[in-house]
Amino acid sequence: MEIRAKSGAGQAGSAPRLQGKVSAPDADAHGEIVIASYNVHKCVGLDRRFDPQRTMQVISEIDADVIALQEADQRFGDRAGLLDLAALERETGLVPVPLAGRRKSHGWRGNVVLFRKGTVTSAKQLVLPGAEPRGAVVVDLEMEAGPLRVIAAHFGLLRHSRKRQAGMLLTAAELHSEKPTVLVGDLNEWRLGRRSSLRLLEPAFGPAHALVPSFPSRFPVLALDRVMARPHSLLTELQAHDTALARIASDHLPIRAVLRLNAKRNGIAEAA
Numbered sequence: 001m002e003i004r005a006k007s008g009a010g011q012a013g014s015a016p017r018l019q020g021k022v023s024a025p026d027a028d029a030h031g032e033i034v035i036a037s038y039n040v041h042k043c044v045g046l047d048r049r050f051d052p053q054r055t056m057q058v059i060s061e062i063d064a065d066v067i068a069l070q071e072a073d074q075r076f077g078d079r080a081g082l083l084d085l086a087a088l089e090r091e092t093g094l095v096p097v098p099l100a101g102r103r104k105s106h107g108w109r110g111n112v113v114l115f116r117k118g119t120v121t122s123a124k125q126l127v128l129p130g131a132e133p134r135g136a137v138v139v140d141l142e143m144e145a146g147p148l149r150v151i152a153a154h155f156g157l158l159r160h161s162r163k164r165q166a167g168m169l170l171t172a173a174e175l176h177s178e179k180p181t182v183l184v185g186d187l188n189e190w191r192l193g194r195r196s197s198l199r200l201l202e203p204a205f206g207p208a209h210a211l212v213p214s215f216p217s218r219f220p221v222l223a224l225d226r227v228m229a230r231p232h233s234l235l236t237e238l239q240a241h242d243t244a245l246a247r248i249a250s251d252h253l254p255i256r257a258v259l260r261l262n263a264k265r266n267g268i269a270e271a272a
Contacts, residue, residue: 031145031261036064036241037225038254039154039186042071043082045249046218052083054249059114060092062241062254065143067094068152069112070186073105075133081106092116097123097139109135111185113152118143126172128153130161138172140179146261149173149181155188155197162189162197173230175204180261181230186252190222198226206232212240214253227257234259 038059043052059067073079081104089095094114096106106112108125119142128134136153151169155162173181183205189198192208202208205228213220220240229235237258246253 031143032236033065033143033145033148033259033261034063034256035150035182035184035227035259036062036067036254036256037070037152037184037186037227038062038067038241039070039225039250039252040072040082041250041252042074043250046251047248051249054245056083056088056091058241058243058246058249058254059088059094061243061245062256063092064094064256065117066113066115066141066148066150067254068137068150068184069107069110069114070154071110072107072112073110075110079110080104081112088114097137099123099125099137101125108137109133109154111135111137111152111154113137113139113150115141115143126153126168128155128161128165128168130156130165131158132156132161134161134165136165136169136172136185143261147179148259148261149177149179151181151183151185153183153185153187155186157188159197162187163200166198166200170200170204173204175230180234180259181205182234182257182259183228183230184226184257186224187226188224189226190224201228205230207235210235210238212238212255214240214255216251217247217249217253220253225252225255227255229259234261236260 040055043055044050093116097113122140124138126136134156139150141148155165211223214225215222241254241256
């Protein structure tokens with residue numbers, strides 16, 4: 001199978017930035033879902049306007065089955081959520097994974113996981129190590145296409161913090177489990193190879209080459225936002241959601257991936 005990594009979402013003249021080969025899953029007994037990640041920058045766009053409605057329009061454009069948001073709550077004070085979740089559900093069918101915590105927050109330390117046409121079987125919040133207040137959410141979902149574990153995170157700006165955070169998520173992933181798992185979020189790392197703070201995540205999550213630039217949104221050159229899968233063959237397509245609205249609504253472009261869930265083939269052996 002060919003992972004198609006694209007720079008835009010149907011933009012005229014856009015071309016794939018990267019292509020990589022992985023093993024093809026069986027054609028039968030599988031289902032596809034769309035998963036996305038979006039750092040909404042507290043709903044403040046490049047024009048410095050606070051506009052939650054515009055942010056929700058971008059989320060609607062993406063048309064994901066599961067989407068992880070970062071910076072969706074206020075950072076200080078009561079950390080109130082910034083979106084109208086009831087309006088978003090009416091428009092898209094997406095609902096937030098319920099989490100323990102502050103009454104007014106949408107999620108955990110700004111991380112929100114929204115989904116539709118599925119059931120949450122478990123959810124837990126992680127405090128990530130480092131100098132900044134960062135967190136992650138680990139969610140087990142039963143989707144129409146099959147079971148899926150989603151790890152949604154927002155890593156820190158400091159390289160040594162990101163290395164510790166990656167190590168913690170490896171533990172949270174429960175690598176002994178055969179459940180298909182996807183790690184998604186703003187991981188604040190653009191490097192590959194030995195210098196990457198995400199190197200600890202390989203080979204459990206990948207493929208390492210599956211990335212597209214998402215920052216800054218007006219002219220993206222850095223792949224700060226990631227979708228990484230276990231097993232690697234879950235991931236079949238990856239692209240930045242590059243539209244006129246997305247370019248101004250936040251300093252990050254959303255990224256959008258297609259996952260192929262296959263109960264017969266999604267085992268640990270494929271992740272090795």
